[in-house]
Amino acid sequence: MASRIVRAACPHDCPDTCALLVTVEDGRAVKVAGDPEHPGTQGVLCTKVSRYTERTYHPDRLLTPMKRVGKKGEGKFAPISWDEALDEVASRLKAIAARDPQAIVPYSYAGTMGLVQGESMAARFFHKLGASLLDRTICASAGATALRYTYGASVGMDMEHVADAKLVIIWGGNPIASNLHFWTRAQEAKRRGATLVAIDPYRSLTAEKCHRHIAPMPGTDGALALAIMHVLIRDDLLDHDYIDRYTVGFEGLRERAQAYPPARAAGICGIPVEDIEWLAGFYGQLAVRERQPVAIRLNYGMQRVHGGGQAVRAVACLPSLVGAWRHASGGLQLSTSGFFPVNEAALQRPDLLPEWPKRPRTVNMSTIGDALLADGSDGQPRIEALVVYNSNPVAVAPESGKVAAGFARDDLFTVVLEHFRTDTADYADILLPATTQLEHVDVHKAYGHTYFLANNQSVAPLGEALPNTEIFRRLAQRMGFADPCFRDSDEEIAAQAIIPGDARAQGISWESLKEQGWQKLSVAAAPFAQGGFPTPSGKCQFYSEAMLRDGLDPLPDHVPPYEAPATAPELAGRYPLAMISPPARNFLNSSFVNVDSLRATEGEPHLDIHPLDAAARGITHGSMVRAFNDRGSMLARARVTDRARQGLVVGLSIWWKKLASDGKNANELTSQRLTDLGRAPVFYDCLVQVEAWHEAPALQS
Helix, strand or coil, X not given: CCEEEEEXXXXXXXXXXXXXXXXXXXXXXXXXXXXXXXXXXXXXCCHHHHCHHHHHCCCCCCCCCEXXXXXXCCCCEEECCHHHHHHHHHHHHHHHHHHCHHHEEEEECCCCCCCCCCCCHHHHHHHHHCXXXXXXXXXXXXXXXXXXXXXXXXXXXXXXXXXXXXXXXXXXXXXXXXXXXXXXXXXXXXXXXCEEEEECCECCHHHHCCCEEECCCCCCHHHHHHHHHHHHHHCCCXXXXXXXXXXECHHHHHHHHHCCCHXXXXXXXXXXXXXXXXXXXXXXXXXXXXXXCEXXXXXXXXXXXXXXXXXXXXXXXXXXXXXXXXXXXXXXXXCCHHHCCECHHXXXXXXXXXXXXXXXXXXXXXXXXXXHHCCXXXXXXXXXXXXXXXXXXXHHCCCHHHHHHHHCCCCCEEEXXXXXXXXXXXXXXXXXXXXXXXXXXXXXXXXCCCXXXXXXXXXXXXXXXXXXXXXXXXXXXXXCCCCHHHHCCHHHHHHCCECCCCHHHXXXXXXXXXXXXXXXXXXXXXXXXXXXXXXXXXXXXXXXXHHHHCCCCCCCCCCCCCCCCCCCHHHHHHCCEEEECCECCCCECCECCCCHHHHHHHCCCEEEECHXXXXXXXXCCCCEEEEEXXXXXEEEEEEECCCECCCEEECCECCCHHHCCCCCCHHHCCCCCECCCCCCECCCCCEEEEEECCCCCCCCX
């Protein structure tokens, strides 16, 4: 039996970006394991990726091109050849582009985080075509924008040093489910005597294992951060030398924080004032008086509300107030992606775009429901064709009822590149089988560590599946695109990914990555111990001149939720419960939902509700309930538990709609409104009512 080990990388939307070792026997992948030598992965994979062969060899894999033969949404298809499929796609796109190429919209996100199979050949294709641009906002853009205004880029501390911290604040995240390798280091810090604090409206698996859990209502984190500042300033728990040398705008920040005494913030957040006093005092005492390292692991949950961007700004200011950046094991991490010298211009070729004034419009992926239903009366061309890859918008985009209605338009030509017949695939006119990570080449950066990784191809593509790059290569040929870049191989694209000569990637190339599997960037262990932020001033910007120029408040502030009793009392009277839909442990966004062993562990859609809220509605543990608002409704099995604080319900997500009893998921309830910064969605800024439900429909086939 011929056996070999292939170095690969996890492609999924997770900060850990694990280094993989794939065991291949006689041309078949039989095992996917974590690389024990990679300092980030340490030989351990999450439950999902450790079963990656179940995904690649799933009996429902799409292995041939398909053409729709039923109604949109029915999921009825007949197999066709690649030539038939690509000829039809090219013919339809040519006809639409002849009228207005902006009527064609690409829709993609992080189904793979790979720099090759993500936005390389696909971006080149749509740029050359002159199609609408896509604003890819659905996950991280509010926080990324906030970090750019504050730190200059998405940069932060290196998680490899967290084990040495004396206080670890896990804010707006559940790393047991979504950042496992950070959690192992936090656990090591705990064993060494560190205090772990979780800030989360929900008592998640992570929060249960921390020393303290603070549970503010969704959308109030900015007020909490400003109150912590208030205490730090009031009690002079400040590193004045760091502030003087390496920050901009302290006096303005001091004045802003004065408006948020702990008693006011406690009322906004719905938490005891003692929690704020304790946390601020402990954070400042350790960092300033005892000169101990204190770390904040900020995650994306807290930014999915109206004021999410400014809330990230406020939290991001805290480490500079206490000089936490002086330590390698101190500071803050939301993302490290800004450290990576990725040559996006070489990968995506924006020079292929039409020149002004013919520059294409931009469509926000978070408002795709409204965009698909727009009739062109606003002066923008109506969307006539949608090409979906690396995403499942019918399941994951907000206000799902509108999204599905848009996809159901008979006059919309829809092409979907996929591994499986997802909710979105059911609406495709042409369905194209794409390769999984084990079947193609890619190169990866990360947003939770500082290693470039190679993904070497482990096995030949199954059936007739093709890499995304090859699909767009063949389409480009049929469209008559003669530019040499459309002939680049995947290996050549991978070699273009790293900016040549950048000091951060010294000694790193595609050739070295292929051989070694992973290589660490040249970034200082404590990157901002002496300033050096990638801002124009080189300092942490409490006050941002760029924000002022952009017409924004240049100082952090609390921006209230759209949907809350204080801001929408009439709405809250009808829909008194806040709802959030954080990731289920065994799913990753909508990936892995169809892996039987993982879905069996999750069971069915659940809604966690506090005992007092349940009793007031006659809801018992294990009964079916209906959550609803003006946008839609969903059915779920009630779990009566104080994991959900009073006034909050939690639906761990995100389920494929077709696998839920009523064909719906949590995004039936979410809105298409956008955040204060970054034009991102407000998934957790959502009021609902919940009622007992006694007539659950049969499971859809």
